[in-house]
Amino acid sequence: MFEKIIKSAVLGLAAILIAVFFHYAGWLSPIEGAIVAILSPIQRTIYSAYANGQNFYGQWLRKSDLIAENKKLQAELTAQAIDTAKLKALEEENDLLKKEMNFVDENKFKYVAAKIISGVSDPLSQSVVINRGRRDGIEKGLAVIADNGVLVGKVSEAEDDFSKILLLSDNKSRVAVTIQNLDHTVGLVEGQYGLSFSMTDIPQNQEIRDGDLVVTSGLEGKIPKDLLIAKVESVRSVESEIFKTAILKPIIPLSGLSDVVVIIP
């Protein structure tokens, strides 16, 4: 009995080690791609339903002051919104894709439109999985935009048929940026514990105002210049310190994304 248990445990451990080796050798890619392809339609439906529900909640229900003032009107609107929810979602998706297409067309970028399949399974990283991979020309480090050209993250891992996108709010996320102020301050935008992001190591002599726009600097080879990222919400400065920090406000919330575009420079 005990021998059987030990045997099972050893075989299990060996199976994991072999799978890890096969994964990094790239031999598991077809199997992983097939699993993602099979599950992605249902995963995407669940992900979109949750994201739409969250957006709906954020836009309509959380503004309690407006609800109180316009209770009757709001009820009618909500009823109508439920009736036309499916149509509206399709219209929004259509508009969004049109905007994204216009943006990339105007800037003459090559691009790959992708849908977010799901979030990630681990509790630490702020990433999402998209339905495009190496076969579509996606590679690690490429910029990912949404909503009329706003940068939302970078490709962190590209498999044959799917990729993982590290969102800007992730602790590990670093993007070279420029602030659109008189000094054209350059620096790095870093994720802040999955909640927001900030720009650190800004010299004290740089003049930054609330509301200044932060765009990509183009110093990273795979990320085009002038992609909008965020605007400055506040500046934290201590006179005795060499550098100051700008707290940034995202242009769009990163939690309710459903369609994105990967830019191929």
Next chain:
Amino acid sequence: MADKNNTYVFIALGLLLAQLLIQGSIGFWGGRINLSLVALIILLNFSEFHWVVIFAVISGLLSDIYSGLPFGLMAFALFFSAAVLKILFDNFFTNFSYYSLLLLGIISVSLYNAIFIALIGLIYLIGLSDYLPKAGYSYKILWQIFSTGILMSLAYYLINSRSRKFKPVFLG
């Protein structure tokens, strides 16, 4: 016997599929429910250990496909949890009562997270990953313990309504 065993394996696979579909996609509360651990404990109670190992390895590797962390980490965490849970089950939780099932569920979450954090720390030290648990991670563990407790209670009720695998009364 084989049919019964197959039933529990299919239940476990169903829970695994549900886990893959919801993980990371339905926000903080829904996305962090760990159905794999619930399935693991059901298998531990009613199936041979080799089924538990097969489930832990497959479930872990499938989760790794969708993980932003180094591949294999979640499989190792689930596998080591299964091994320790087997030792605990064989030596301390053999009476098939509601309380042993519940306690095993709570221990499994604590154990899984402890192993997960230890592995994260290890690969951080080696330099393979930049991730370390954040201050709010304890809330995720508490939520997992709570949700697993509810799911284990539900599993106890459902399994007992179909069979007498568990002791039929809460106290006794």
